[in-house]
Amino acid sequence: MKLLFLCHKMPYPPVDGGAIATLNMLTEFANQGHKVDVLAMQTYKHSFSIEKLPQELLVNITWNQVFVNTQLSPVKALVNLLFSKEPYNAVRFDCINYRNKLVEVLEKNTYDIIQLEGLYLSTYIKTIRKQANTLVSLRAHNVEWRIWERLAISDQSFIKSLYYRILAKRVKRMELNTLKQIDLLVPITENDKLELPIYNSNNIFVAPTGIKKENLLQKEPDNIKTLFHIGALDWIPNQEGLLWFVENVWQKIKLSFPEWEFIIAGRNAPLQFQKELGKYPVKYIGQVDSAKDFIDKNGIMIVPLLAGSGMRIKIIEGMARSKAIVTTSIGAEGIPVTNMENIIIADNIEEMYSAISDLMNNFNQLKSISNKAFSFVKENFNNEKLVSELAGFYQKKIN
Numbered sequence: 001m002k003l004l005f006l007c008h009k010m011p012y013p014p015v016d017g018g019a020i021a022t023l024n025m026l027t028e029f030a031n032q033g034h035k036v037d038v039l040a041m042q043t044y045k046h047s048f049s050i051e052k053l054p055q056e057l058l059v060n061i062t063w064n065q066v067f068v069n070t071q072l073s074p075v076k077a078l079v080n081l082l083f084s085k086e087p088y089n090a091v092r093f094d095c096i097n098y099r100n101k102l103v104e105v106l107e108k109n110t111y112d113i114i115q116l117e118g119l120y121l122s123t124y125i126k127t128i129r130k131q132a133n134t135l136v137s138l139r140a141h142n143v144e145w146r147i148w149e150r151l152a153i154s155d156q157s158f159i160k161s162l163y164y165r166i167l168a169k170r171v172k173r174m175e176l177n178t179l180k181q182i183d184l185l186v187p188i189t190e191n192d193k194l195e196l197p198i199y200n201s202n203n204i205f206v207a208p209t210g211i212k213k214e215n216l217l218q219k220e221p222d223n224i225k226t227l228f229h230i231g232a233l234d235w236i237p238n239q240e241g242l243l244w245f246v247e248n249v250w251q252k253i254k255l256s257f258p259e260w261e262f263i264i265a266g267r268n269a270p271l272q273f274q275k276e277l278g279k280y281p282v283k284y285i286g287q288v289d290s291a292k293d294f295i296d297k298n299g300i301m302i303v304p305l306l307a308g309s310g311m312r313i314k315i316i317e318g319m320a321r322s323k324a325i326v327t328t329s330i331g332a333e334g335i336p337v338t339n340m341e342n343i344i345i346a347d348n349i350e351e352m353y354s355a356i357s358d359l360m361n362n363f364n365q366l367k368s369i370s371n372k373a374f375s376f377v378k379e380n381f382n383n384e385k386l387v388s389e390l391a392g393f394y395q396k397k398i399n
Contacts, residue, residue, distance in 0.1 A: 001112040001394060002035040004105065004134075006121045008093050009046035010065070011038075012053060015267060015291065016232040017313030018141055019046075021188065021209040022117050025139075028210070028387035030060035037061075039105055041068040041098060045234065045268055064105060068095040081163070087170040093120040099127055106131035112398050113137055115186070119144045119171075122178040135397060137184035139207070142310025143195045145172035150307035150330070151236060184397060186390065188311045189334030205393040208334075209313050210383025211320045215292065218322045218374050221299045224363070227253075227262045227356070228298040230291055231314050233269035237307040241328075243273075245304035246280040248349045249356070254281050257360055262302070265294050295321045300359055300366070303327035304352070311335060316381055319343070319373035324366050326356055336380070342372040 003026075011022035030036045042049070042065045050063040057063075070092045080088040102124055114128055115137045128136055145168050152164035179185065179196060185204045187193045193206050227250070231238045242264065250262050264277065267287040277284050288294045295301070301318040303325060311334040318325050319342070326344040337343040344359070346352035359366045 001029075001391065001398065002037070002110070003029060003394075004037045004039065004109070004111045004114045005117060006102070006114065006124065007038060007040040007117045008070075008120050010040050010042055010048045010050075011117075012048055012057065015287075016235075017209075017311075018118070020313050020317070021141060021311075024210055024212060024383050025207075025387055025390075026061065027057065028212075028383050029391065031384075032388060032391060033060070034391065035060055035062075037064065037105065037109065037111070039064045039066070039098075039102060041066060041070070041093065041095070043068055043070045045070070064101060066095070066098045066101045068093065068098055081166065085170060085173075087167055087174060089167065090120045090123065090171070090174060094123045099124060102127055103131055110134075113184075113394050115139055116182075117141070119175055119178060122174070122181065125178070125181045135183045135394075136181075137186055137394070138178065138182045140185065140187040140192055140196055140310070142188065142308070143175070143192050144309070145169075145175055146195065146309040147237065147307055150309075151240070154240060154306040184394075191334045192310060203397070205390060207386055207390045208381060209311060209316060210386040211316060211377055211381045212383050215317070216320050216374070216378055217292075217296065218371070219296060221323075222297045223261075224299045224366075225257075225260045225360075226298040227260065227300050227302050228265070228294070229263075229302045229304075230265045230288070230294055231303075233264075233266035233273060237305055238266070239270075239273050241304040241306050241331075243276055244306060245302065245352070246277065246282055249304070249352045250282065251280060252349075252353050253356055253360075256357065260360065263298060265291075291317070292321065295323060299324075300356065301325040302356075303331040305331040309333070315343075316377055319377040320381070322370045322374035324359060324369040325373065326352065326359070337376065340369075342369060342376045344369065 005026050011019045014020040014023045026036050050065045077088050111134045114134050117139055118141050148164045148168035152161045155161045179198050185198045186207050187196055190206055261283055263283045265285050265288045301323045303315055305328050308330050312331055315325055328347050329345055332345050339345040344355045346355045
């Protein structure tokens with residue numbers, strides 16, 4: 001097969017869940033002998049140049065890149081709110097230069113599948129239809145409107161909550177309309193499949209993010225007496241969840257276990273968020289050179305999400321490195337884990353404090369959950385197998 005991946009950000013380096021999900025899939029398609037083309041947006045946040053890609057990412061993969069200014073503008077956001085019915089977070093990715101490059105790529109090539117890596121590429125479906133008679137697949141990394149709906153519920157600010165509700169309504173309308181335009185839907189979890197109705201259920205294939213064999217590791221942490229979090233800190237659900245955790249849970253834990261540390265790593269943290277973290281006894285270290293090394297070094301992984309959708313790739317990554325993970329029901333959503341066996345799920349202050357304290361006091365339980373987490377990912381998230389199954393689905397639809 002020949003596939004074209006449309007990406008709203010550079011999937012390399014794989015520093016966040018979305019980039020990992022995209023890169024693992026497209027490279028595995030290439031590894032299995034399919035021809036892969038990529039048309040990615042280069043943004044200020046994801047500015048990596050394709051000229052610096054490692055050689056192994058050029059085998060069976062042709063990269064194209066267009067700079068798109070997706071920076072948030074308060075003025076444009078206000079104008080959009082008052083005079084448009086489109087979600088501002090989607091409008092930012094509509095770019096004439098990217099559209100022109102897409103036309104150029106489609107004029108030079110014929111594809112079996114064009115895969116949109118996320119909802120915000122749907123604005124280019126009309127361009128695709130004009131240029132090519134190709135099956136269009138939407139890879140839904142999450143249910144976008146659900147994220148904003150949950151943020152509206154969890155945020156304590158009336159103004160922000162109201163704005164999130166408006167966004168949720170607009171994104172939902174866009175998401176449902178997109179489902180009418182695509183040929184195939186590839187949600188990342190079974191939960192998302194249920195919330196994304198498409199006209200023909202035979203055209204849906206659930207494809208979780210796979211983990212490469214070389215990223216599986218079972219070892220003891222260098223510093224067991226650490227809690228840690230790693231993730232994209234410009235993502236609002238991560239910010240809100242972390243602030244809730246450090247204020248309500250971590251401070252209590254620190255009083256009971258003063259020798260333990262909570263270390264937070266991640267890229268693009270806004271200054272205001274960093275100032276808020278500075279009020280609490282946490283260690284913020286910003287972006288790390290190697291996420292795997294950071295995960296391997298530290299003890300218990302904390303993912304305190306109060307909003308979100310899809311699959312938390314960092315949880316899968318943590319489990320693949322044999323980490324005991326404490327998260328919420330929303331954090332674990334879409335991953336068929338078993339509470340108290342291969343993960344810990346806690347949804348309020350008391351539950352989370354109790355769960356983490358128990359792990360700190362019982363290293364045998366901590367090791368057991370870590371080992372079972374590793375086995376769970378090894379058995380269920382084999383990247384080679386998952387992509388092979390999706391390729392088979394695609395080939396069937398092409399035929």
